[in-house]
Amino acid sequence: AQRVTQPEKxxxxxxxxxxxxxxxYSYSGSPELFWYVQYSRQRLQxxxxxxxxxxxxxxxxxxxxxxxxxxxxxxFAQEEDSAMYYCALNPYNFxxxxxxxxxxxxxxx
Amino acid sequence: xxxxxxTPKHLITATGQRVTLRCSPRSGDLSVYWYQQSLDQGLQxxxxxxxxxxxxxxxxxxxxxxxxxxxxxxxLNLSSLELGDSxxxxxxxxxxGIGDEQFFGPGTRLTVL
Numbered sequence: 576a577q578r579v580t581q582p583e584k585x586x587x588x589x590x591x592x593x594x595x596x597x598x599x600y601s602y603s604g605s606p607e608l609f610w611y612v613q614y615s616r617q618r619l620q621x622x623x624x625x626x627x628x629x630x631x632x633x634x635x636x637x638x639x640x641x642x643x644x645x646x647x648x649x650x651f652a653q654e655e656d657s658a659m660y661y662c663a664l665n666p667y668n669f670x671x672x673x674x675x676x677x678x679x680x681x682x683x684x
Numbered sequence: 685x686x687x688x689x690x691t692p693k694h695l696i697t698a699t700g701q702r703v704t705l706r707c708s709p710r711s712g713d714l715s716v717y718w719y720q721q722s723l724d725q726g727l728q729x730x731x732x733x734x735x736x737x738x739x740x741x742x743x744x745x746x747x748x749x750x751x752x753x754x755x756x757x758x759x760l761n762l763s764s765l766e767l768g769d770s771x772x773x774x775x776x777x778x779x780x781g782i783g784d785e786q787f788f789g790p791g792t793r794l795t796v797l
Contacts, residue, residue, distance in 0.1 A: 607783050618687075619774070619788040661727065665783050670740030672717070672782055674727040 578602060579664050581675035588652050589683050596647040596678045598636075598662030607665040608645040610636055611674070614658045622647075622660070632656070652682045686711055688789035690775050696795045702763040705792045709756055709777030715739070716758040717778070717786060718750055722771035732782055733758055740782055762794070770796045 580599045588594050600606055610622040623631045625638040625645060636647045645662060662675040689708045697703055709716050718730040720743075729742035733752035744750075747765075752758045762769060772791045778784035 611786075618790060619776075621785045624785070670732070670782060671742055672729040672732075672740070674719075674729070676726040 578666075578671075578673035579662050579675035581660075581662055581678045583678045584676070585679045585681065587681045587683060590654055591651050594649050594652040594656070594680065594682075596660050596662075596680065598645045598647065598675060600643050600645065600662075600664045600673075602643070602664060602666045605667045606638070607667060608636070608638055609663040609665070610634070610645075610647050611661045611663055612658050613661070619661070652680075654682045654684055656680060657682045688775055688777050688787050690773075690789040690792050692792060693790070694793050694795075696797065697765060698797055699765055699767060701765050701796075702761065703765065703794065705760040705762070705773055705775075705794070707758045707760070707775030707777075707789060709758070709775075710787050713777035713779050713787070714756065715778045715781060715784070716752055716756070717776040717782075718744075718758070718760050719774040719776065720771045721774060721791070722768075725771075727774070730760070734781065765796045767796050770794055 608625045612622040613619045634649045659677050659679050661677045664673045691706045714735045717732045721727045730744040731750050732740040736752050747763050750760045772793050774791045775789040776786040778786045
């Protein structure tokens with residue numbers, strides 16, 4: 576069963592516009608959620624995780640257990656934010672790790 | 685390079701063959717993870733080892749096996765290869781368990797002809 580859903584394969588926004596990358600998960604217990612990012616010609620790397628509740632590069636993500644979502648947001652997109660973004664889930668008490676299919680963010684000048 | 689390293693970068697082989705992919709984790713990391721990324725399946729978690737022991741198992745086929753050695757490097761063995769096994773195989777490492785930040789290697793691109 577699909578555990579992590581990222582409905583948008585591609586998201587294009589203009590520089591300075593707000594951006595929201597959607598992530599929904601299916602898990603009834605307590606999840607641990609992450610956003611990983613892959614910039615062009617770089618390795619996949621952690622952007623942020625919900626338990627740290629911090630803002631990284633202006634991005635934030637809030638876990639909404641009611642809607643089972645963990646959307647990634649940034650109020651003003653920059654061209655350097657263009658990358659592939661993956662939402663990931665580690666269900667507590669299950670030794671598994673699930674990645675979403677990814678969303679390619681393209682920030683246009 | 686103190687990051688995760690993977691060899692080889694590219695591998696081309698034929699159906700029915702067996703290959704071994706190698707991964708060296710970051711210095712100090714005890715966990716190693718293997719992922720398969722194909723066009724139609726996205727990034728799929730295969731298996732995790734922690735300090736030499738298997739800790740978590742994902743969608744790993746029976747034709748695939750892995751191990752982590754005492755020096756903490758890991759190998760992923762793929763046998764009886766099929767066309768559908770063509771993919772990018774990533775290794776990642778972390779200090780502790782599956783919830784820790786994972787540091788990814790550059791990947792090995794496997795092409796099965």
